[in-house]
Amino acid sequence: MLLNKHVIRFSVIFGVLSWVLLLVVDLLILFGAINNISVGFQKEISAILLNLFFLSLYTFYTIKVVKAESINFIDLLWRVFVTGLLATIVSFAIRVFYMLLGDTSLAENVFIVNFFYHVNLGLIASFLLSTFIVWKRLILYQKTKALISRWKYFEYAILASIIFNLFGYNLYEDAPFYITLIILLIMGLVLSVNLKWVAYLNFKQKWKSILLITLTLLYLSYFFINLKSYSTEYSRILVTDLVNNLFVLAVFGFTFLYCIFSLLVILFNLPTSSVFEQKLEDVINFQRLSQSIQKGKTEQQVLEILLDSSSGAVLAEDAWIEIQGRDGKKTLLHSEKLDAEAIDEIKDAVKQTRIKNLLETDIYSIGNTNKLTATLKDTKYKSILLIPLIVQNRQVGIMGLLKDVLDGFNKEMTDIINTFANQACISIENFRLLNEAIENERYKEELKIASKVQKSLLPSSLVCNELFDISGFSESADEVGGDYYDTFQINEHKFVMVIGDVSGKGTSAAFNMSQMKGVFYSLVQLDLSPKDFMVHANAALSKCLEKTSFITLSYFVVDTKTRKIQFSRAGHCPTLFFDKSENQSFFLRNNGLGLGILRNDGYENHIQVNNLEYSCEDIIMLYTDGITEAKNEEGEEFGYNRLKEFLDENSHLDPGLIQENLILTLFDFVGGKSTYDDYTALIIKFK
Amino acid sequence: MIDISNNIEDDFLVISLDGEVDASSSIHLDKAIDEAVKNNHKKILVDGSKLSYISSAGLGVFMSYIQDFDSQGIKLILFGLSEKVKNVFQILGLDQLLKICESKEEAKQLF
Numbered sequence: 001m002l003l004n005k006h007v008i009r010f011s012v013i014f015g016v017l018s019w020v021l022l023l024v025v026d027l028l029i030l031f032g033a034i035n036n037i038s039v040g041f042q043k044e045i046s047a048i049l050l051n052l053f054f055l056s057l058y059t060f061y062t063i064k065v066v067k068a069e070s071i072n073f074i075d076l077l078w079r080v081f082v083t084g085l086l087a088t089i090v091s092f093a094i095r096v097f098y099m100l101l102g103d104t105s106l107a108e109n110v111f112i113v114n115f116f117y118h119v120n121l122g123l124i125a126s127f128l129l130s131t132f133i134v135w136k137r138l139i140l141y142q143k144t145k146a147l148i149s150r151w152k153y154f155e156y157a158i159l160a161s162i163i164f165n166l167f168g169y170n171l172y173e174d175a176p177f178y179i180t181l182i183i184l185l186i187m188g189l190v191l192s193v194n195l196k197w198v199a200y201l202n203f204k205q206k207w208k209s210i211l212l213i214t215l216t217l218l219y220l221s222y223f224f225i226n227l228k229s230y231s232t233e234y235s236r237i238l239v240t241d242l243v244n245n246l247f248v249l250a251v252f253g254f255t256f257l258y259c260i261f262s263l264l265v266i267l268f269n270l271p272t273s274s275v276f277e278q279k280l281e282d283v284i285n286f287q288r289l290s291q292s293i294q295k296g297k298t299e300q301q302v303l304e305i306l307l308d309s310s311s312g313a314v315l316a317e318d319a320w321i322e323i324q325g326r327d328g329k330k331t332l333l334h335s336e337k338l339d340a341e342a343i344d345e346i347k348d349a350v351k352q353t354r355i356k357n358l359l360e361t362d363i364y365s366i367g368n369t370n371k372l373t374a375t376l377k378d379t380k381y382k383s384i385l386l387i388p389l390i391v392q393n394r395q396v397g398i399m400g401l402l403k404d405v406l407d408g409f410n411k412e413m414t415d416i417i418n419t420f421a422n423q424a425c426i427s428i429e430n431f432r433l434l435n436e437a438i439e440n441e442r443y444k445e446e447l448k449i450a451s452k453v454q455k456s457l458l459p460s461s462l463v464c465n466e467l468f469d470i471s472g473f474s475e476s477a478d479e480v481g482g483d484y485y486d487t488f489q490i491n492e493h494k495f496v497m498v499i500g501d502v503s504g505k506g507t508s509a510a511f512n513m514s515q516m517k518g519v520f521y522s523l524v525q526l527d528l529s530p531k532d533f534m535v536h537a538n539a540a541l542s543k544c545l546e547k548t549s550f551i552t553l554s555y556f557v558v559d560t561k562t563r564k565i566q567f568s569r570a571g572h573c574p575t576l577f578f579d580k581s582e583n584q585s586f587f588l589r590n591n592g593l594g595l596g597i598l599r600n601d602g603y604e605n606h607i608q609v610n611n612l613e614y615s616c617e618d619i620i621m622l623y624t625d626g627i628t629e630a631k632n633e634e635g636e637e638f639g640y641n642r643l644k645e646f647l648d649e650n651s652h653l654d655p656g657l658i659q660e661n662l663i664l665t666l667f668d669f670v671g672g673k674s675t676y677d678d679y680t681a682l683i684i685k686f687k
Numbered sequence: 688m689i690d691i692s693n694n695i696e697d698d699f700l701v702i703s704l705d706g707e708v709d710a711s712s713s714i715h716l717d718k719a720i721d722e723a724v725k726n727n728h729k730k731i732l733v734d735g736s737k738l739s740y741i742s743s744a745g746l747g748v749f750m751s752y753i754q755d756f757d758s759q760g761i762k763l764i765l766f767g768l769s770e771k772v773k774n775v776f777q778i779l780g781l782d783q784l785l786k787i788c789e790s791k792e793e794a795k796q797l798f
Contacts, residue, residue, distance in 0.1 A: 503743035505710055548717070548747035552779060571779035593780030597750045606783050625743075637771075 004063050011063075015056030022049040023118045026239035030110060046240055047165040054162055054247060057125055061133040073197050074205055076134045077212040083130045084219035087123035091226060094119065110237040117230055121242060124223045128248065131216065131255045138262075139194040147194060154187045158254075164246040181249055188254035192261040203273045206266050213266070217259045224252060278313070282416055285309030289423040299428055300331065306399065306424040307333050310387075313420065314413040316401040317381060323389055323397030326432055331397075346400065349376045350384060358386045358398065372418075373409045376402075383408040387421045391429045447507070451479040454510045457517050463489040467560040467687050470497075471655035473663070474680035481678035482509025483624045484516050488524045493561035496524050499622040499682050500553040501572060503594075508549070515544050516551055530555045530568035531609045534595065538570070538607075542599035550596040554622055558684070565612040565620070570595050573628060576643060577612070578619035578651045585619070585647045587640065588612070619658075619685045621647055626679030627662075633671045642669070655683040688712050691719045699795065700728040705737040708745030717748045720763075724752065729761050732794050736767030746779055753784050762786075764794040 025046050032038060065079070094116050140151060161184065164177060201209060231243040242248045288305050303321050311319040320334035320343050332340060350359055353374035373385050381402040389397040399421060403409065462470045474483050482502035489495050498520060502512040519540045523533050533555055541551060552572035558565050569575070571594025578585040593606035614620075623643070630638040646665055650658045662681060689706035700723055708716055723731050749763075756763055766788040768776070776782050788794040 501743070503747045505744075547751040548713075548744070550743075550747060550750055550779075552743075571781075573778055591780060591783070593783055594750075597753070597779070597781070598784065599754065606780060 008060060008063055011056045011060040015053055015060060018049050018052040018056060019118070019122050022046060022053060022240070023115065025049060026114060026118065027111060029239050030114060030237070034110065043239075044166055050240055050245075051162045051165055053122075054125060054129070055159075057129045058133075058159070061130045065130065065133040065137055073138065073201060074208055074212075076137060077209055077216075080127075080131045080134050080216050081212045083127050084216055087127045088219055088222065090123050091120055091223070113234050113237060114239060117234070117238060118240075120226065120230070121240065124227065124242070125248070127219065127223065128251045128255060131220075132251050135255060135258045138197050139191055139258075141197045151191060154184075154191055157184055157187065158247065158250050161250055162247045177246055181246055181253070184246075184250040185253045185257070188250070188257055192254075192258045195262055195265045198262065198265050198269055199276065201266070201269075201273070202277050203270070206270055206273055209266050210263060213259050213263050217256070217263070220252065220256050220259065282309075282313050285313065286420065286423060289420060289427060299325070299431055300333075302424055302427045302431070303331070303333050306420060307335070310399065310401060310417050310420050311335065313416050314385065314401055314403075314409060316385075316408075317404050318402045319400060321389070321397060321399045326435070343400070346376070346379055346381065346384070346402065349379045350374065350386065350400075352377065353384075355384075355386055358388055372414055373407075375406060380404060382406045385409040385414060385417060387417055389421055389425055389428075391425050391432065396428075447479040450507060450510060451476075454480045454513070457514055458484070459486050462682075463487040463495055465493070465495075465560060468558070468684055469655045469687070470682070470684045471659045472680075472682040473659055474678065475663075476678040477626075478506050478678075480507055480510035481505070482513050483626065483678040483680035484513045485622065485680055485682045486517065486520055487682075488520075490524070490527050490557075493559055494527075495558045495560070497556040497558065497620075497622065497682060497684060498524075498553060499572065499624065499680065500551055501624045501626075501678075501680075503548070503550050503552075505678070508546075512545060512549055512551060515541065516553070529609060530557060530566055531604070531607055534568050534570050534592070534607045535604050538595045538598070538603045541596040545596040550594045552594045556620065556622070563614055563686075565614055566609060567612070568592055568607055568609050570607060571597070573623065573625050576619075576621040576623070576647055578621070578647050580615060580617040580651070583648075583651075585621075585644050585651070587644070614686050616687060617651075617685065619647065619651055619655075619683065621658075621684075622682040624678065624680045626677035627666065627681060629677060630666055630670050630679065632669050638666065638669055655685045658683050658685075689715055691715055693719070693723075696732075699730045699732050699798075700726075701732045701734055701791070703734040703737070707740040707742075708738065708748075709740070709742045710744040713742070713744040713748050716745060717751075720748065720752055724755060724759065724761065729759075730798050731761060731763040732791060733763060733765045734767055734791070735765050735769075735772060738768065738772055741772055741775055743779075746775065746781060749781060749785060762798060764788055764797060766791055766794040 029043065029046060065076070097116075136151065136155070140148065161180060164180070198206075198209075227242050230238065231241050235241070285305070285308075288309065289302065303323060307319055307321050310316070318335045318338050320332065320338050322330060322332045322343075324330055332343070334340075334343060347359055350356060353376070355371060355374045358372070372387060373383060376382060376384050381404050383403045383406055385401040385408075387399045387401075388395050389399060399417075401409070401417065458474055459472070462472055464470045470487065472485050472487075474481065474485060476483065482505060484500040484502070485498065487495060487497050500513070500516050502509040502516065504512075519537050522540075523536050528536065534553070537553070545551070550571070553570045554567065554572040554575055555570070556565060556567045556575075567575070567588070569588070569590055569592040571592060574587040574589050576585050577588050588610065590608045590610050591606070592608055593603065598606060621643075628638055628640055628643055632638075646662065647658070650661050653661070659681065662683075666679070689704060689708055689712040692703045692705075694701040694703065702719055702723065704716070706712070720731075752763070755761070764786040765776075767790065768787060773782075773787060776785070776787060786794075786797060788797065
């Protein structure tokens with residue numbers, strides 16, 4: 001397959017070759033005619049060479065112009081202009097040369113006249129065909145199927161008209177020649193109304209186009225006159241005369257018509273071009289605003305774009321935006337001539353107008369766009385447009401646009417600014433949501449770490465000896481919980497078991513729980529009585545817990561040698577004790593105030609120590625209120641009675657199995673819904 | 688999830704609680720008591736007859752004012768608590784620090 005560059009190369013070679021041959025053949029024919037000898041060439045050969053020359057040029061420009069990447073109209077017109085300029089300069093040079101020759105016989109030499117006519121012919125044909133192809137490109141900008149087919153008919157008809165050259169018709173004598181020319185020109189006229197490209201020129205480009213097309217018109221006129229004068233002056237001696245060439249005349253006529261049409265249309269479009277430009281700019285600004293989020297712009301940049309494009313769109317004198325960031329910080333953006341003080345003055349002036357509510361109340365949506373503009377008094381501005389900025393259904397800021405003329409903002413402007421603001425707010429909203437999502441993700445990660453740390457605060461193994469079995473577990477509703485249990489061995493036969501519940505839930509509860517663990521390990525080693533432990537723990541925690549926080553705790557000291565238990569209860573739910581001898585369990589009720597509630601002296605008056613003896617197969621069950629307060633779907637609590645019944649039924653089992661059954665029973669009771677509270681249990685069974 | 692209403696009866700301020708006091712609604716309870724203290728009410732009655740549940744956070748609110756009450760000579764009495772809610776106060780031992788009565792009349796007589 002032939003590549004475009006090959007075609008271009010061939011067409012150039014072919015074109016040059018056919019032109020040179022045309023020149024030689026024409027000169028030989030002339031020589032033959034003058035000397036009355038037959039040179040063996042007919043006029044037809046000259047015509048064929050001329051046609052080949054036209055076709056080469058046509059192919060060359062078709063590829064050069066139509067396939068060019070750029071569809072910049074000014075570039076295209078510039079191309080036409082430059083080709084025309086070159087042709088004109090050469091043509092002028094020929095004129096000057098003639099003038100220098102003056103009246104010498106050389107000037108009248110038929111060979112020289114014909115030679116220069118051929119040079120002109122080549123240049124004019126190049127200019128005409130390049131213009132023709134450029135016009136084709138412009139007409140087919142925004143093409144439709146109908147337009148393409150119409151153009152094709154025209155193009156084929158014009159190309160077909162070169163056949164006329166072979167018959168040597170004369171414009172003024174032969175009707176078919178005449179009629180075909182008129183038909184072609186009418187077709188060209190119909191196509192010349194396709195001037196959509198003009199609308200896409202901006203103001204400056206329109207002026208440039210007018211200039212370039214006017215010059216093209218001048219070239220065309222000059223060339224036509226030039227050809228015409230050759231034709232009349234040297235009609236007898238010209239072997240090839242373009243004025244009698246249907247193809248050339250048709251192309252001349254069409255390019256001329258299109259020049260006139262586009263010139264007029266551009267002129268008439270000049271006054272409205274600023275409106276069109278503005279609309280185009282609005283669309284581009286809108287796109288900038290909507291894409292700003294994808295392009296990784298910051299909130300500040302989005303606002304800058306909003307301020308810029310809004311003041312541009314309504315030709316505002318000055319403008320400002322004030323907005324509250326997610327962190328509550330206020331940002332103020334304003335045009336150069338404004339400052340914070342001036343803005344305050346303007347806001348004071350706004351308070352005297354019908355739109356004062358825009359400044360005062362929280363607005364959730366912009367209802368009536370008519371109520372966004374007002375006339376200002378006592379400021380250098382005369383009208384104002386205020387647009388509330390609403391992000392996540394909350395007014396976060398306001399944009400003010402100012403003009404120094406009365407009623408400077410019409411409905412159209414208000415609407416477009418409203419659209420801009422909406423788009424910017426959506427961008428900001430997305431931006432904020434994205435940040436929130438990232439932050440949440442980070443919190444989740446941190447919670448995971450907190451959860452890990454907290455789980456490590458609960459004992460991984462529990463103390464025990466051959467005289468009792470023990471089992472404990474803790475489940476939290478959130479990632480981190482506030483339940484605590486632990487054990488400690490004081491000596492060979494003395495053990496401490498503790499269970500606690502920190503008020504509140506979640507992270508703050510978890511922090512307090514870690515304090516509880518610290519207090520427990522500091523005091524437990526002192527081998528204190530439960531009461532002393534509680535008094536000291538209360539004193540310590542009173543110093544560390546926040547005002548509304550407290551901790552409930554049950555503290556058990558078990559002596560496996562004497563088989564005695566000493567315990568205190570600081571506000572914690574009463575421990576369940578299973579008495580094997582009576583084969584049923586009961587709650588160990590006594591008085592005791594939670595830790596951290598009474599923060600001055602006197603706590604010792606609110607705590608008791610109880611003593612208990614145990615025997616084989618007795619069970620102590622320590623638990624937190626998450627178990628008794630677990631609710632089923634009807635909102636009923638698990639309660640103390642169910643817990644007691646549960647232990648009675650499961651008392652024959654090992655602590656591990658009791659624990660497993662307890663978890664199953666609880667899950668069964670709450671009916672699969674996630675537990676609301678943390679729940680923890682520590683079960684000890686004596687041997 | 689809690690409705691709090693204030694009523695002045697003679698020189699008593701009656702704060703009525705309707706609903707549940709959990710971690711989130713305890714903020715409203717805290718606000719109500721804080722206002723009562725700031726407005727210099729010395730005799731405060733808390734009507735808990737419509738209080739269906741109180742969490743540890745709610746107890747924490749009452750607890751946090753105990754010392755303020757002592758130092759400012761304010762007396763706060765709860766009345767009409769359901770068995771369940773009363774039990775929660777008792778388990779924590781708050782009944783040792785705050786007076787809990789059966790009825791409003793009984794409570795008023797304690798001042």
